[in-house]
Amino acid sequence: MRQPPRHTVRRLLATDAPSFYAAVRESIDELTYWMPWCTKDYAMSDAEAWMQTASEMWASGAEYHLGIFDAATGAVVGGTGVNHINRAYRIGNIGYWVSSNRTGQGIARFAAHQSAVLGFGELGLTRLEIVVLTNNTASQRVAEAVGARFECEARNRLYFQGAPHSACVYSLVPEDLR
Structure with missing residues (x-):
């Protein structure tokens, strides 16, 4: 018998702010390192x-x-989505993060897959990239687990903590999800 999903992915609503805030605060040390939008004084x-x-x-x-x-509590446990969209070339980027107390459970892989379904389905994109700093092995494993193909290590691809850094570029095309 098939188990009900343990997690869901959906659009963020204004009413999600308290739960989103709680997830960020719980993971503040890790998020402030990796995510430029997150600071130690992140507030409601x-x-x-x-x-x-x-x-x-x-x-x-x-x-x-x-x-x-x-899925059971409705609490935010992370974020994902499709950004850096170039409509002329029908490409975009997938990003993801998961609360520190939920890592290692396959949640990021599930979420990245759901973002790819959105990108290829509703948005009609034909290529999605996952761009990961070379020292972020956890995110590299997620990209590989979702079926993304490693293409290259691109020099100065991401601007991280005030300096340009090389990054691993992975790609997904619609056939990768079939």
């Missing part, structure tokens, strides 16, 4: 502003940010 007002920004970006078609939720 930042989470509320992000819910508004994410909604506006979705409405404009600029970016598609999603929350990752515990």
Whole structure:
């Protein structure tokens, strides 16, 4: 018998701000290292502003940010989505993060897959990239687990903590999800 899903991925709503804030605060040490949007003084007002920004970006078609939720409790356990969209070339980027107390459970892999389904399905993109710093082995494993193909190590591909850094570039095309 098939088990019900343990997690869901959906658009972020204004009412998700408190749970999003809690997930960020629980993971603040890790997130401030990897995510430029996260600072040690991340506040509830930042989470509320992000819910508004994410909604506006979705409405404009600029970016598609999603929350990752515990199916049983409805609590936010991370984020994912499709961003850096180039409509002329029908490409985009997938990003993801998972709360520190939920890592190693396959949640990021599930979420990245759901973002790819959105990108290839609803958005009609034909290529999705996952760009990962060379020292972020956990995110590299997620990219590989979702079926993304390693293409190259690109020099100065990401700007990280005030300096350019090389990054691993992975790609997904629709056939990779079949």
